[in-house]
Amino acid sequence: MTQQPYTQVQFLDVGEEDSGQRLDNFLMRHFRKAPKALIYRIIRKGEVRVNKGRRKVSDHLQPGDVVRVPPLRIEQPEKLDNSEIPADELRQIEQSILFEDNDLIVVNKPSGVAVHGGGGIRFGLIEVLRALRPLARRLELVHRIDRDTSGCLLIAKKASVLKALHQQMRDDLFEKRYLAIVSGQWPKGLQKVDLPLKKEHLKDGGWHVKVAQDGKSALSYFELQQHLKGCDLMAVRLKTGRTHQIRVHALAQGCPLVGDDRYGDREVNKRYRKVGMKRLALHAHILGFIHPVTEQPMRFEAPLWSDFKRLIEELS
Incomplete structure (x- = not known):
């Protein structure tokens, strides 16, 4: 087990590609090893500030915003090596892809596969996809389904695509x-x-x-x-x-x-x-x-x- 190097207050700038992204999703992208519960807790307690003010988990960020993040002490295993993911897990997810282009991936998620690691889970579907597609550096979940639920899951390959799809969800177009x-x-x-x-x-x-x-x-x-x-x-x-x-x-x-x-x-x-x-x-x-x-x-x-x-x- 190693200590992640998040022991200092950090100030994160929100760029154009992050415009409209929810605060919780923005932080989970920057701190991928942080448990979801930790992200939600520091936001609820007011330890995360946006432009020096408190914000809600669901608040949307705009270009030019500055996000203050408190010191985070996250105990996690050493960085996951792609070779640590069993070959049959990689094969199962690869074979479950229903559609892929330069912008997004649609997967028929198997039951029992978490969408992301954390909470005692070594890796989830998004970590497997990042191992399968190492050149797609901005792979992010567009939405989530329960670990035990199977079926359609959408993943964006670019921040701009993620932003646009989240807007569609807010506009009830999904x-x-x-x-x-x-x-x-x-x-x-x-x-x-x-x-x-x-x-x-x-x-x-x-x-x-x-x-x-x-x-x-x-x-x-x-x-x-x-x-x-x-x-x-x-x-x-x-x-x-x-x-x-x-x-x-x-x-x-x-x-x-x-x-x-x-x-x-x-x-x-x-x-x-x-x-x-x-x-x-x-x-x-x-x-x-x-x-x-x-x-x-x-x-x-x-x-x-x-x-x-x-x-x-x-x-x-």
């Missing part, structure tokens, strides 16, 4: 559709779930998300695709992108997702593990957006992974 298998029978005729969600920190240091009137607005649309034995296959369209939104909205209807070890039913999950579904039955199926450079509409459909497909076949 199309995000998921496939989910919920336990039990979905309430007949229910499609719109409009329930605010709140992230609650627990005494043991963990956290979970719950429906709460003082939470952030969250809107999901569920559409029944197929009745299965003891569960239903649902198509889900998101209008907001809150943490664990689909999982908690489904739970609120009495239909937790199959394989959900945080919000689901342990006995139900055990039953479906016997037929090969050992993970969360949630797949980011479709992703649509406008290409920031060519301005062409882009729409990708991530094929179901074998365990998800097999469960549908077994229960049909």
